[in-house]
Amino acid sequence: MTEFDIVGPDAIRDGDATDAYFQRTEATLRHAGKNPHVVAEVTADQFPDGEFEVFAGVKDAAALLEGHDLDVDAVPEGCLFDGGPVMRIEGDYLDFARLETSLLGFLSHASGCATAALEARVAAPDSIVLSFGARHVHPSIAAMVERSALVAGLDGFSHVAAGEILGREASGTMPHALVIAFGRDEQEAAFRAFDEAVPEGVPRVALCDTYGDEVGEVLTAVDALGDNLDSVRLDTTSSRRGDFRHIVREVRWELDARGHEDVGIFVSGGLGPEELRELRDVVSGFGVGGYISNANPVDFALDIVEVEGELAAKRGKLSGAKEVYRTDDGGHHIGLRGQDAPDDATPLLEPLIRDGELVREFDIDAAADYSARDAERVGFGAE
Structure with missing residues (x-):
């Protein structure tokens, strides 16, 4: 037994964080001398259907596969x-079976x-959008959630360890x-104490919906902090919101x-793209x-598509190694490797690992820039 129900890095790296049938498969193949x-491919859908998703998790995947005698390409x-x-x-x-x-x-x-x-980013492209969802997931994956949010272009997140x-x-x-x-009717004391206690570089953002009317608590924050007040935050529970936009x-x-045009308003609490x-x-x-944190995982599968140079695939999957392309009009195209690419097409699969060595660097800001450009190119979230 361990203190927390967490599968550690060693188990992941060694391939013990696997489904039991892969261990049985290894034993069977070794017994048979096979x-x-x-060539295996990770896919969600075989053909384009117009529903784009964002590729993330590549850094961790690369760390898992690095050191194994493999060649890996990834978008x-x-x-x-x-x-x-x-x-x-x-x-x-057998070099990667149990890692699947x-x-x-x-x-x-x-x-x-x-x-x-x-989806949240493109819904409010000119606003600051922060990821506040780490409290909804197991703490061991908080950094994954926050990195994924940054890859999508969000401006920040709340989780300290992440x-x-x-x-x-x-x-x-x-x-x-x-x-x-601080007690009921002591909001001003709470705001003043916060201002005195936290480091100078921390924005003074007062939460203004705890006990009273939002406007009343905002004016209390103004009185308490004056010019030190950067913003107010409204996190009013949905059962008390009424017409939130009007509030x-x-x-x-x-x-x-009252001359506080420079004080910003932030909102939170159960928000999605529509809000x-x-x-x-x-x-x-x-x-x-x-x-964000509770989003459904993308239903990826890993399928063998070639064996010893011969086409192979399970029923319902497309055999043969493939390429994927982005065309200038934002189209996403699939073709067999070695066949002619569509006109004006850019191949998306790029080297990730060669002979077991990582050949790509990871930069969150570069990934966010790529995501923003690609979202515009394909019309992601267009209203």
């Missing part, structure tokens, strides 16, 4: 895909979170618990009427939580 050279981190392979693995099957479970887990979960985060892993500072100011700890506009009006589109013109930014 270890074929194969870039942040690339949008629509059918066909996102990764191709070539090598002796973890490989698909790395790619599936991160790509699902990144896709949801991109920030240490990713080399980014976590964002966040105060919860309702802080205000409640936000009322807060904006009262701030402006972001509705509010993006009246707020400065959003905290998006469960919509």
Whole structure:
């Protein structure tokens, strides 16, 4: 028994974080003296259907496969895909058989979170959007959630340990618990104490919906912090919101009427793309939580498509090693490797590992730029 129910890095790296039938497969193939050279591909859909998703989790997948005698190609981190392979693995099957479970887990979960985060990003392209969803998932995967959000172009996240892993500072100011700890009708004291306690570089963002009317608590924050107040945050529970847009506009009006046009308004609490589109013109930014962290994983599968140079595939899957392409009009195309590419097409599968050595670097900002360009090119989230 371990202190926490967490599968550790050693088990993942050694291939013990696997489904039992892969261990049985290894034993059977070794018993029979078989270890074929194969081409295997990771795919979600065989053919394009117009539903693009974001490829993420590549860094962890590469770390898993590195050191094994394999050649691996993958589409870039942040690339949008629509059918066909996102990764191709070539090598002796027993060199990666037991890694399949973890490989698909790395790619599936991160790509699902990144896709949801991109939906939020394009819903409010000119707003600050932060990932607030780490509390909804097992803490061992918080860094995956936050990295996926950054790959999709979000501006930051809330989880401290994830920030240490990713080399980014976590964002966040105060919860309702802080205000409640000071007692009812003591919001001003809470705001003042926060201002005195936290480092100078932390934005003074007052949470203004704990006990009273949002406008009233916002004006309390103005009185308490004056020019030190950077923003206010409204996290009103859905059962008390009523017309949330109207509430936000009322807060904006009262701030402006008192000469506080520079004080921003942030909103959070159960928000998704629909709410972001509705509010993006009246707020400065959003905290998006469960919509990102609770996103459905992309249903990737890994299938052998060639054995010893011969076409092979299970029923319902397409045999033969493939290429995927992006055309200038944003189209996503699939073809057999070695066949002519479509006109104006750019191949998307790029070298990731050669002879077991990693040949690609990972940069979150570069992935976010790629994601933004690709989203515009393919019309992702177009209204």
